[in-house]
Amino acid sequence: MTPAAPTEGTPARPPAAGASPPTDRTGTITVLIADDQPLVRRGLALILRSAPGIEVVGEVGDGEQAVAAAHALRPRVVLMDIRMPVLDGVRATERLTAELPDCRVLALSTFDIDEYVVRALRAGASGFLPKDVSPEELASALRTVDVGDAVVAPRMLTRLIATFITEPTVSTDLSALTPREVEVLRLIASGLDNGEISRTMQIGVQTVKNHITNVFAKLDVRDRAQAVIAAYESGLVQPRGTGGA
Secondary structure, eight states, X not given: OOOXXXXXXXXXXOOOTXXXXXXXXXXXXXXXXXXXXXXXXXXHHHHHHTSTTEEEEEEESSHHHHHHHHHHHOOSEEEXXXXXXXXXXXXXXXXXXXXXXXXXXXXXXXXXXXXXXXXXXXXXXXXXXXXXXXXXXXXXXXXXXXXXXXXXXXXXXXXXXXXHOOSOOSSOOOTTSOHHHHHHHHHHXXXXXXXXXXXXXXXXXXXXXXXXXXXXXXXXXXXXXXXXXXXXXXXXXXXXXXXXX
């Protein structure tokens, strides 16, 4: 028998009092949907309820409700609209990544190029998707961010960030990186995937992955998206506007 859909903003399966955030990334991926448009919420829920291995545990209409519901439901991923009333998706993402670090956030945007998307990635979102994404791409993206990877096409990410980061800041210090790690970061920010970095630097893919792990740890970033932002903010890569890579 198919379980009834959870009431919006109400825990579907509340954990025990004092329960800690989930750390087991195996099994069903539990998802909370946050979007201020009821039709969008319901459409996303219908899509995801037909995807194997994914369970929608709640639907809410603003960022404040998203934070509260995430604390109550402990979803593994929050599908977050970045433009919402009361508390927008950017500020909600900041709170979720600080308060529930095991909960991933996948941002949704009506527009491919949107300053709010960059702000959401800075805040800790593991990636973003346009709202016209296909059901298959949506399910795949949720599975990807659930295991800690970023979901943004590399060249789209660099184009997006180059559009909205116009000047380097002093907030990102690359001095802890080795020359090899700096080069890996530069290539990531140029839009190359691991295989392309491997071929460019003439090193193995596993070595590339090891360098990337070290870069993430030294820069205190969660994923590739935040690493690209760090590269631009440090001045390692110069913005080239929408005509960039």
